[in-house]
Amino acid sequence: MKTLVDFRRSKEAGEKIVMVTAYDYPSARLAEEAGVDMILVGDSLGMVVLGYDSTVPVTMADMIHHTRAARRGAKDTFVVSDMPFMTYQISPAQALENAARLVQEGGCEAVKLEGGAEIAEQVRSLVRAGIPVCGHVGLTPQSVTALSGYKVQARTAEAARKLLDDTLALEEAGAFMIVLECIPVQVADLVTRRLAIPTIGIGAGAACDGQVLVFHDALGLFERFVPKFVRQFETLGVKAKAGLAQYAQEVRDGSFPAPEHSFSMRDEELRRIYGHSAE
Numbered sequence: 001m002k003t004l005v006d007f008r009r010s011k012e013a014g015e016k017i018v019m020v021t022a023y024d025y026p027s028a029r030l031a032e033e034a035g036v037d038m039i040l041v042g043d044s045l046g047m048v049v050l051g052y053d054s055t056v057p058v059t060m061a062d063m064i065h066h067t068r069a070a071r072r073g074a075k076d077t078f079v080v081s082d083m084p085f086m087t088y089q090i091s092p093a094q095a096l097e098n099a100a101r102l103v104q105e106g107g108c109e110a111v112k113l114e115g116g117a118e119i120a121e122q123v124r125s126l127v128r129a130g131i132p133v134c135g136h137v138g139l140t141p142q143s144v145t146a147l148s149g150y151k152v153q154a155r156t157a158e159a160a161r162k163l164l165d166d167t168l169a170l171e172e173a174g175a176f177m178i179v180l181e182c183i184p185v186q187v188a189d190l191v192t193r194r195l196a197i198p199t200i201g202i203g204a205g206a207a208c209d210g211q212v213l214v215f216h217d218a219l220g221l222f223e224r225f226v227p228k229f230v231r232q233f234e235t236l237g238v239k240a241k242a243g244l245a246q247y248a249q250e251v252r253d254g255s256f257p258a259p260e261h262s263f264s265m266r267d268e269e270l271r272r273i274y275g276h277s278a279e
């Protein structure tokens, strides 16, 4: 399993860090077998797995449940788990209590919190307690209402300056990495060059030290909405639908199950039921 030192070395060596979300045993297993560097059990699971309209309703119980499942699927990959909305904003003590649950009960290596300088104290208290923290700035989906929708952030000089200051505050508080979501490539480039810790982009261009994508987006499993920054590396949703339609047809026309999918018993046993051969 890669460590915090490895991620810092990757940045220094200019080797890109690959992160993908996974929320359960099979997806985490696939991610590990594909050789990704890190798995994020993102609260995006609220939308792509649980069917909510945003990440806001996701709870600690949801995150612990899914983190445990992903952990079982990826025993040798560094797992970061999202802290849900309002489980860390209230105070450093609240953040510490909930982060400890994600680590102890969920089994992740690190936690991710959305926000900038305003949550630096929370980050500091987790890092002091030995819990590695990943920051997340730019488009922060837990604040979708306050941001008036899923929009590109930091498009003005003032907003870009604030975003840079936020990332510097997170780094100073001890974050080991920061996710930059939906910001102009120039801003991501500036932040990436100014920080000693790695940046992981999603909708933030190629200058970041690594990239993260949502599992269901990358594989074409979430068709409700495909953001501009997503490349679908597979179209599993289309394939899954075709496969299930074929299954339904074969059940209905009697061609499934075939003899090779069925079990039988010896004639003598059958005779003990019917008193004669079944033939």
Ligand code: KIV
Pocket: 021, 040, 041, 042, 043, 044, 045, 082, 136, 179, 181, 202, 212, 214
């Ligand atoms: O929840 C999530 O999947 C995330 C990524 C989009 C970075 O936070």
